[in-house]
Amino acid sequence: MTFDSNARLDIGAKYEKDFRRTVLIVDDEPVNLRILGNILKEEFDIVFAQGGTEAVTILKEQKDFLSLVLLDLYMPDGNGYFVLDTMREDETLKNIPVIVLTAEKTAEVESLRRGAVDFLRKPYDSPEVIKARVKRSIELSIDRSIIVETGVDSLTGLMTKEFFFQYAREYDKFHPDQKVDAVVLNFCKFHLINELYGRSVGDNLIRVIAMTAREMSRSCGGVACRYNADCFYMYIEHQSDYSLLKEMLIQRVSSILTPQDARIRIGVYPDLYRSATLEQRFDRATAVSNTISRNIHSPHIAVYDNQMHEKELYEARLLGDMDKALKEHQFMVVFQPKYDITADTPKLFGAEVLIRWKHPEFGFVRPDSFMPLFEENGRIKELDRYVWREAAKQMKRWKDMYGTSVPISVNVSRVDFYDPDLLDFLKGIVAENGIRTDELHLEITETAYTDSVTQIKSVVEGLRNEGFKVEMDDFGKGYSSLNMLTSLPIDALKLDMAFITDIEENNKEMSMVEFILEIARFLGVPVIAEGVESADQYHLLKKAGCDIIQGYYFSKPVSAVEFGQLIEKSAG
Numbered sequence: 001m002t003f004d005s006n007a008r009l010d011i012g013a014k015y016e017k018d019f020r021r022t023v024l025i026v027d028d029e030p031v032n033l034r035i036l037g038n039i040l041k042e043e044f045d046i047v048f049a050q051g052g053t054e055a056v057t058i059l060k061e062q063k064d065f066l067s068l069v070l071l072d073l074y075m076p077d078g079n080g081y082f083v084l085d086t087m088r089e090d091e092t093l094k095n096i097p098v099i100v101l102t103a104e105k106t107a108e109v110e111s112l113r114r115g116a117v118d119f120l121r122k123p124y125d126s127p128e129v130i131k132a133r134v135k136r137s138i139e140l141s142i143d144r145s146i147i148v149e150t151g152v153d154s155l156t157g158l159m160t161k162e163f164f165f166q167y168a169r170e171y172d173k174f175h176p177d178q179k180v181d182a183v184v185l186n187f188c189k190f191h192l193i194n195e196l197y198g199r200s201v202g203d204n205l206i207r208v209i210a211m212t213a214r215e216m217s218r219s220c221g222g223v224a225c226r227y228n229a230d231c232f233y234m235y236i237e238h239q240s241d242y243s244l245l246k247e248m249l250i251q252r253v254s255s256i257l258t259p260q261d262a263r264i265r266i267g268v269y270p271d272l273y274r275s276a277t278l279e280q281r282f283d284r285a286t287a288v289s290n291t292i293s294r295n296i297h298s299p300h301i302a303v304y305d306n307q308m309h310e311k312e313l314y315e316a317r318l319l320g321d322m323d324k325a326l327k328e329h330q331f332m333v334v335f336q337p338k339y340d341i342t343a344d345t346p347k348l349f350g351a352e353v354l355i356r357w358k359h360p361e362f363g364f365v366r367p368d369s370f371m372p373l374f375e376e377n378g379r380i381k382e383l384d385r386y387v388w389r390e391a392a393k394q395m396k397r398w399k400d401m402y403g404t405s406v407p408i409s410v411n412v413s414r415v416d417f418y419d420p421d422l423l424d425f426l427k428g429i430v431a432e433n434g435i436r437t438d439e440l441h442l443e444i445t446e447t448a449y450t451d452s453v454t455q456i457k458s459v460v461e462g463l464r465n466e467g468f469k470v471e472m473d474d475f476g477k478g479y480s481s482l483n484m485l486t487s488l489p490i491d492a493l494k495l496d497m498a499f500i501t502d503i504e505e506n507n508k509e510m511s512m513v514e515f516i517l518e519i520a521r522f523l524g525v526p527v528i529a530e531g532v533e534s535a536d537q538y539h540l541l542k543k544a545g546c547d548i549i550q551g552y553y554f555s556k557p558v559s560a561v562e563f564g565q566l567i568e569k570s571a572g
Contacts (some may be wrong), residue, residue, distance in 0.1 A: 017421065019065035019172070020045060021138055021564075026055040026083065027101060030074040032122075036070060039132065052078020062091050064173075067138045070120070072101045073111070074426050084114040089116035097141040099509040112210050117141070153226040155203060156210035161233070164225030168235045168278055171223075179238035180222070181270045182281035184289050185213060185249075188263035190230035201256065206230070208252045210265070216245050233282055238270055242301050265289040267281060269304040287312070315373050318365065322379060325357060326386055332356045333390045334557040335408070337566060338528065338550040341542050348570040349548050350407035351442065352530075353391045354557050355383070380413045387411075392440065394560050396433035401564060404571050409471060414448035417459045437467030438454065445474045449488055460489045475516070486523065493520050497531025497551075503540055514544050521545070 022045040025036050030050075037046050037440050047062065049055040052075055059066065069087075073080035080100060087093040100111045103122040109121070118137050124130060161165065170178075187193075187209065194202040206226075213232045214226040222236030245266065253262045267289025269281045276284070288304040327332055335351035358364040374380040391410050399405045416422055430437050442463060449456055449472065460470050471492040495516065503510040513529075520527045529541050532551035541549060558566070 014250050022047060022062070022065050023050060023068050023070060023134065024055065024058060024062075024066050025070045025482075026052070026075070026080070027070075027072040028077070028096075029072075032072070032101070035124065036130070037417075041129050043131060044134070044255035050077070051075050052082045055083050058415050059083075059093055059096070060090075061089065063096065064362075066096055068134060068141070069096060069098045070101055070134070071098050071109055071116075073104070074102075074161065081110070084111065084116060088115045089204060095141065097137045099137055153210075156207055156226050158214060158232070158467040159223060161225050161227050164223060164227075164233060164235070165278060167223055171235070172278070178364060179270075180237055181234075181238050182269055182285045183236065183242075183245075183269075184208060184227075184265075184282060184285040185232040185234070185269040186265045186267070186286070187230040188265060193257070204360065205253065209249065212245070212248045212252055214296065216248065231286075240287060242266065242268060246301060264300075265445040266301040267292075267304070268301065283310075284312075315369075318359075318370050319377060319379070320375060321359065322374070322382070325359070326382065329361070330358050331383065331386060331390075332358060333387060334559060335563040336530075336550050336557045337555045337563065338409075338548050339554050341538070342547055346554070348566055350409065350441070351563055352409045353387060353411070355387055375413060375415070378415065381415055381419065384411070384413055384416055385425065387463065388426065388440075391511050392429040392433040392435060395435045395439065397560070398564055398567055399435065402568050402571055403566065404433065405439055406567060406570070407441050407445050409441050411443045411473070414445070414456070417448070417456050422459065423462050423466065426463070426468065438469055441469040441471055442492065443471045443473040446472050447474070452491055453488075457487075457489060464489055464491070468553060485519070490523075490525060492526050492528055492548075493523075494528040494530060500529055500531050500537055500541075500551075503537060505540065510540060510544070513541070517545050 007285060020043075023040055024047045025040075026049045027033050027036075028050050033048050037048065044067075047058060047066070049058050050401065054077070055069070055071070056078070059069070069083075071080045071083055080102075084098060087096065087098065097117045098115060099118045099255045100107070101120050101122060102108070102111070105121075108119055117140070118133055120130060120133065120458065130247045152158070152163075171178075184302050187205070190205075191203065193205060206229075209232060210224070210226060213234055217224040217234045217236050220236035220239060222234060224232060227233045229320070249264055249266075250262070267285040267287070269276075269285035269288065271281045284304045288308060289303045291308075292300045292302050323510055332355070334354050334356055336354055337351050338349045339346040340349040353355055355367055355369075355371075357370060360364050371383075373381070374383055389410055389411050395405055395408055419425075426440070426442075427437070430440055444456070444460070464470055469491040470489065471494050472488070472490045473494045474496045475493045494518070495513065499509065499513055499516070501509075503513055517527055526547035528548040528550065530550050532538055532541065532549040532553045534553060537551075538549065538553050555566075
């Protein structure tokens with residue numbers, strides 16, 4: 001399958017013939033205006049001006065809709081050269097083509113020098129010649145303005161993204177009432193296809209997807225482009241059902257790849273009322289396609305709906321309110337107690353700091369609503385530092401009140417490890433509040449270790465050298481290799497609660513927990529089990545040799561005052 005990269009750009013959409021253009025005719029003689037207007041009015045919308053000054057005013061007011069100017073050179077109120085010079089010096093006007101109306105052959109060179117594209121000599125030629133030259137000048141101008149900026153994707157023959165967006169804007173301008181869909185086709189993990197099967201297979205796959213996008217788009221009165229290496233955009237009439245597109249992709253891609261390798265996500269944003277910009281429509285189509293698992297086999301479709309829109313608005317509001325929330329201390333820290341269960345009687349060991357957001361309008365916002373959002377938008381660092389500071393202040397209050405303290409653990413996001421002042425900041429809040437570094441424990445997710453081993457290992461070693469204790473959080477989610485685990489600098493393993501939920505005597509979940517406990521004993525680090533909710537879970541973990549547990553079996557997350565009472569009780 002091949003594509004001719006030299007072929008004319010594929011803009012033969014269903015409604016191309018409906019793009020009715022507007023022509024400005026400038027002449028001080030009413031009879032000339034009437035003649036040209038009568039010749040062109042069947043195929044073009046006409047605007048008239050009887051002098052250069054009036055023409056410039058109309059040009060500036062209607063520049064987005066004018067496709068060509070027919071310009072007489074000699075007029076008493078601002079001649080044609082004045083108009084040409086004004087247009088050439090104005091970035092917003094200089095690309096509108098001008099055909100000069102003149103009886104003087106000597107004026108042609110000067111007019112060309114000043115930006116004219118063609119001439120109509122007086123007395124005028126036949127109407128058909130005039131219409132042909134006007135249409136050709138407009139076509140050449142459109143092709144030039146678009147192709148200079150963009151072109152054709154050499155591999156697929158589709159529009160490039162720049163041309164695509166320019167054409168789509170033209171479509172919107174001339175079809176304001178047409179219901180349209182923004183569609184995104186995204187092939188997940190495309191780089192693996194090149195690595196496993198070679199570049200030629202990858203290129204053929206891209207051509208097949210491109211051909212499908214082209215055919216579907218043209219049959220639906222629209223256009224398609226290759227947005228980047230493995231992503232395609234389609235801008236088409238609104239469709240109530242995309243099963244045909246899915247079937248076409250399945251049939252064609254299966255001739256190249258096995259079904260398990262055909263990971264194509266289709267996102268659709270139906271903007272029936274043009275309520276968003278063109279870029280926003282495709283951003284939303286991309287967003288909804290990203291809700292489909294990257295590992296799912298065979299093409300799958302997701303459609304952006306009102307529920308997703310409301311979610312986006314809600315998340316945008318949360319992001320926008322973050323600064324005010326930090327300033328007004330709307331974020332509150334609570335404490336999930338941890339208990340040492342190695343002795344006969346469980347003893348308070350410490351607590352994990354958790355965050356709650358009391359929003360003035362939404363009430364209590366769940367952490368799983370805003371934490372991933374702040375991580376995705378790069379603002380988690382600000383929240384982390386707020387939490388660390390608040391936790392350190394509270395530890396100082398407890399120490400002042402009870403003359404003792406227990407270790408408190410805080411979460412450290414992976415983005416924090418790329419801040420060169422991380423260690424200095426943590427040391428600063430510890431010193432400022434008169435607590436020891438070994439009293440502030442740092443929880444780092446296993447996935448952070450596995451994603452950036454070298455970077456995080458280096459930073460963690462620096463933290464531990466200063467006395468901070470580091471716990472590997474959510475152990476079991478990142479699937480660390482045992483070899484890597486033996487080399488990581490950690491002071492405790494914290495079992496992900498998914499391991500705890502279904503444990504029973506002698507079942508496979510319990511066997512896995514026992515295996516992890518053996519690993520921890522080999523490494524010489526304690527194990528913390530989170531999410532412990534029942535007496536059966538507690539007794540199984542204690543029997544297996546777990547060191548510390550947290551969860552509703554002992555206590556739900558509590559306020560600083562309530563946890564202070566637990567410290568006082570434990571000390572007493």
